[in-house]
Amino acid sequence: MIAQQYRLYIERRDPGRNMARFYALSIEGTLFGQICLVRRWGRIGTRGRSIQHSFDDEGEAVGLFMQLLRAKRMRGYRLGSAARHGSAAPSG
Template sequence: MITHRYRLYIERRDADRNMARFYSLSIEPSLFGEICLVRRWGRIGTHGRSMTHPCETEGAAVLLFLDLLRQKRQRGYATLGSPSMRCAAPERMPGGTQCASAIR
């Protein structure tokens, strides 16, 4: 059972390179009650792709969540509302994902 909700939505935009990407992370239970880290990514405005990683414990899922977040931040992804981002309307987020509060 998951004790906390973990959700994050970040974007990377570069108009000069015609780049508009999203990346979302969430920790969710599977249909069988396993704890899973779910990653979704793609071009903003599309459904994109997704990958599910089953984890033994919530702690293991959180560690993977934070490691992936660190990697994406190094590549230039930022949360909505960050100075480097132009804010997009939340209703445009794929899969109804809600933006997490700024994790820095």
């Protein structure tokens, strides 16, 4: 059981470089009682790619969540328009 909801959607846009990327993170519980960190990324407006990391402990998942968030913020990612409007995922 997850004590708190963890969801994040951030974007990096640079029109001069034709860059429009998104990065989404969420921590979810599985049917088997494990904790799963789901990472999604790609060009805004596409489904993108995804990967899942499974953990036995919520604290480990939160640690990786925060580590990835810091790395993306350092690369210029900021809260995206979907996050500001209440949606945690891009369309497409």
